Amino acid sequence: SALCMGDDFKPEMTAGHSLGEFSALVAAGALNFEDGLKLVYARAMAMQKACEATPSTMAAILGLADEKVEEICAAIEGEVCVPANYNCPGQIVISGSVPGIEKACELMKAAGAKRALPLKVGGAFHSPLMDPAKIELEAAINATEIHTPKCPVYQNVDAKPHTDPVEIKKNLVAQLTASVRWTQTVKNMVADGATDFTECGPGAVLQGMIKKIEPSVDAHGIA
Known part of the structure; x- marks a missing residue:
C-alpha cells in the first residue's frame, strides 16, 4: 500500500x-x-x-470447471463447503468445515480434478x-x-x-x-x-x- x-x-x-x-x-x-x-x-x-470457535479449513481445486466445483460443494450435506476464491480458470479454493472439505476433495478428484490440495490455513475464510x-x-x-x-x-x-x-x-x-x-x-x-x-x-x-x-x-x- x-x-x-x-x-x-x-x-x-x-x-x-x-x-x-x-x-x-x-x-x-x-x-x-x-x-x-x-x-x-x-x-x-x-x-x-x-477460527477458534469451529475447526475449519480450505483446499485448492485445480482442473475442474467452476460449475462442477459449485455443484459438488452444494451436494455436501450436513457440513459447510463453499467456493471461496475464484482465482483463475481451472483454479478455485473451497472453504468450510474440516469434514466438509475432506469429503469435497474426494468428490472433486472423482469428478476429474487434477489436484485437490488441502491448504495450511487457520480457518474457513470467505465462508459462512x-x-x-x-x-x-x-x-x-x-x-x-x-x-x-x-x-x-x-x-x-x-x-x-x-x-x-x-x-x-x-x-x-x-x-x-x-x-x-x-x-x-x-x-x-x-x-x-x-x-x-x-x-x-x-x-x-x-x-x-x-x-x-x-x-x-x-x-x-x-x-
Whole structure:
C-alpha cells in the first residue's frame, strides 16, 4: 500500500484479492495508510476468534470447471463447503468445515480434478463460518473514515466498480463470508478498458492469475 500512495501513482482503477482489497482502497485514496493497518488488524483478530470457535479449513481445486466445483460443494450435506476464491480458470479454493472439505476433495478428484490440495490455513475464510467476525469488523469499519476513491475500486463480493463509501464499507464486511470473485473482477476491469496491471507487493501470484484470465494484457509488479 505504501508503494502506491505517492502523487506519481495514478491508477485508473484498483482491485485487491481478499485482504488485498484494503491495499486497493489505500492505493485509490479511499483509506489512509494508518487506518488501513488498523482495519487489517481488527479483521485478523475478529477472524481468529471465529477460527477458534469451529475447526475449519480450505483446499485448492485445480482442473475442474467452476460449475462442477459449485455443484459438488452444494451436494455436501450436513457440513459447510463453499467456493471461496475464484482465482483463475481451472483454479478455485473451497472453504468450510474440516469434514466438509475432506469429503469435497474426494468428490472433486472423482469428478476429474487434477489436484485437490488441502491448504495450511487457520480457518474457513470467505465462508459462512466467518459470520461471527462480522460484528467486530463492522464496528471497526463504521468507526473509520472512508473517502470517495480517486478511481473505481472493483470489490471482491460482486466484481463490480465502486466509488460510494457507504457501499464500499458494506462490501468489506460482506467479503468475510462471500466468495472472492477474482476471475470476474479481472474480466470486468479489462472490459472497462484495463490493459496494464501492476501488482503491488513482493509476490507475483496475482500477475500469474491475471495472465491466465486475460492473456492479452500486460501484468507486472512493484515491490
